[in-house]
Amino acid sequence: METKMQEEKPKKEKSAAYARVSSKEQEETGYSLPAQEKLLRDYTDRAGFLLEKVFSIHESANGTIQRKIFHEMMRFVVKNKINIIVVETTDRLTRNFADVPTIDNWLLEDEAHQIHLVKEGCILHKNSKSHEWFMWRVKVATAEYYIRLLSENVKKGQKEKLAQGWLPTKPPLGYKTIGEKGHKTHVIDEVVAPIIQKMFKLYASNKYSVQKLTNVMYENGLRGRSGRRVYKSRIHKLLSNPFYYGTNQWKGKITPGEHEPIIAKELFMRVQEIMRHNTAPKYSRHNSLFKGVFDCEECGGKITWELQKGKWYGHCNHYRNCTQKVWIKQNEIDAKMADYVFEATPKDERVSRLLGWVQDALKEGHADEIGFRDKAIAELERQYQKSLQRLDQIYDDKIDGRITQEFYDRKYAQYKKEQEEVMDSLNRHKNANLKYFEMGIAVLDVAKRARDIYLNPNRTVEDKRTLLSFLFSNPTINNGNITISYRKPFDLIHNRLQELMTLEKTEKRTFEPPKKPTNKGKSTAFGDACPVMLRRQDSNLRPMRYT
Template sequence: MARPRTAPKRKVKRAVDAFAARKAVLYARVSTADQEREGFSIPAQIKLLQEYAALNDINVVSEHIDVETAKKAGRTEFEAMLAYLRRHPTVRIILVEKTDRLYRNFKDYVTLDELDVEVHLVKEGVVLSAESRSSEKFMHGIKVLMAKNYIDNLSEEARKGMNEKAAQGYWPTLAPLGYRNVRNDVGKKVIEIDPETAPIIVQLFDLCGTGNYSMKELAGKARELGLKYRRSGKPVGTSTLLYVLRNRIYTGSYEWNGKLYRGLHAPIISLETWENAQEIIDGRSAANLRAKPVEFTYTGLMTCGHCGCAIVAELKKKKYIYYHCTGFKGKCPEPYVRQEILDTYFENVLARLRLDDEVFGLVQRALREGHADERRDREARKEKLIAEASQLQDRLDMIYLDKVEGRITAEFHDRISVTWRDERARAIRGLELLSNADDAYVDDSIALLDVVRTAHKGFADMAVGHKRRALNLVLSNCSWADGSLSVGFREPFGMLEELSKNALLLGGQISTAGDCHDSLVTPTGIEPDFGDTTGDRRGNKPLFFNSQLALDYPPLP
């Protein structure tokens, strides 16, 4: 008897759990440990992000908090967040307060772009993903650029503080070998003689002064005497020893940013001993003098499109500059090319980045209004620091009166007042940083964008250093092959190039639609569809220029 046929089993595709698809990581950051100790930044960020997640049915599965500067890539929790996202492909959302909390350099920007995540900038009310409009990506890229300028501004203020400390006679940074960093009686950071390494430094200067030892032999003596790096504990190398012997700080004076200062620290050697060592070192290097190298505009900026080797320059007849492939991987068919030809090609590339005055004004207004929230936060922090400094000054006045009237001892007064003075000085320094960096980074970013959109004008007449800085800022992955230049725009300039190209195709005019000043639209009121562009994973859009320039140049010598 035949078995009855059963209906075939249908393969039912599992529905994706909507809740699982809305998993997210939370990221918060403050720039300094002082901000974290004050407690006004991290708790506020976490509370804001958690409330946002609850309102939007987002499940926060991991939290990452950094308390350090973002001047350099490599933040501990930021890297941990990236590792978590790579291990969990179902988690594709990042919740962060605003742009400068997430990344403040382009390396972080590119890294997150490669992960294809959805970034929720809660305080800015922006959600960025692969489906975001080109105008939104462009504005976001400009904000990243502004954030980088902001941290550079803060770094400049920190350098000013170090210059002021150096002018007062205090070594402003890590103590060199032979000294160590300590705090003096009033709590100020100073350097003092290290009893372990200072005798070794004295012996090395004496040995150098005899003139009987080469620098390599002196390095061997230093290793025998036990001179080591503080952190690694490894013996010092020849270059480090040369730096030690060249350093004037051991005489009681030091050079800082090209100026000579008399330090308040104790000297290790006499000025005569140091000058004698300099004469010996200078005498040994007198025969190794080299001519000043010529700086070429495009060296290090291009590779060969045939073999991938570097494109280098040569000076012919002391006035003609030719570029060619190094041929490191073998004979290359690419012929020599004159620098004037490359000037024309790169000028044409920069000409693709252009916005008329009306659109530039639109972008400028959007950037300023988009950072009104940042300015309000800064003003609140300034008010907090002003109140803190005023309160500490009142305490200092009161404790001084108590000492004068005999209610407390002078010793107790000195011990307490030192702490309060340091806290007040810290508050004033923070206030100065916030005041000096108030809107400068916004103005600098707008000025930079203005320079880039007009950089093609007179490019050939620019100084070599200015050309290199402009091209390094805007371009990447440049290559030359068969008389053609291929370049990639760094973001956000790639978006600016697309915006300029589409504006040109649509009549060269971009206007606002109603009050939506933060969305760039065409004259028809419809946002331009930039479509899918080809490029590498970093977002660089390749451009090709194939026109041959028939210029009257002398033949190769």
């Protein structure tokens, strides 16, 4: 009886708390999330509320995430029939009028619904006085004004940063940020930059898909700033970022950058072309050596290769009403192509002599090109320094008030564009580094190593296919017969070698001594041993004339 007569303890009112930090400065000056949560827990304990859940938003969260968590809290409150929301101040709860109707509707639904603004000492509910509702609107308006002003200042700072040639955010992999706040710049990361360079060069070779490149770069040590693997989508974004050749991309616009480029613009544009046309190779389990190499001579279509009982066969697919019906074995084609490779690159001293001539000619032309290039670079550097002086001069004039802001902006855009054009030309001269000479060296290298590349069993199918595309132009098949033509450098080498071989046979036939010894016969003591070959001395001797 006594137990029944005891008064039941009143149930605690359920509540939810909402904490938010909007900047690192606030977190460092006592407004951290743990500090806010402690304040709200202490308040609910003193008030006798049962705190069901604390919703927290970190300073790094963007506006979309903040609103998502706010609406998540409101749904939680409605679902669990919670009447009290506890928050530190008005601007911690909301900073825009878009959320005000949601809060107002919830408060007006039930007289028990309350919002406790702890530091303001205010409790807002349905029956609050008019001046309390007015102050609530004023505080929301003030918070919204503050956030808009802050946004304008941030955008102004970003615009100024871009005008100075610096990206107003973290740079991509391959760069690092140095300097104090307000004076930060981006410099090359000596450890990661070479890996980024290799990534662009590999993709520009058109031998790698983005997925395969992702795996290769992971094996080469490419990691994100957190030390984790860089995945395919991130690799794709890095390959599309013009920051690497010296420009800044911000909100869809590209502006000149002051940072040092990692790659040349030509390499970046080559990568974009491959990505745009989706010409990166697709790898399959069955990969024929001559896939995509031969055309049908009759209809011009590609020869298709199929694996039948462990052997590769090539045939025309008759896309254009072609009459070709012959299927040819890959090993037969392989043997014939090997002969063509050997004809252009025979392994004897004739090749060494011929390639030596080519190398000497390249060196002579290289010396002339060096002089021309040095003069062009010197002139471009002079123009670049002149554009820098112009930019400095108009900036000083703007500071001193001698020119208007409009005039400054117009001339700045003009001089900056000129500077960018000069820099592009300068980079082309420096980065190209006499490409015709490098191509000549590449021809020499291929000519020397073609036999080894084609015969080496450890070489990949892609390596051999690349060699064939380098040596031959538009090879075709007609009824099982191959027709090939050498590309420009190698047709000269092939033709010259054929001439040398023909000349060598002719010399042997004309100047080689007879196999049988000459029958000299008997001769006098002072007679000629070979009277046919040696002329007798003239009996009418004449004095020798001096010249």
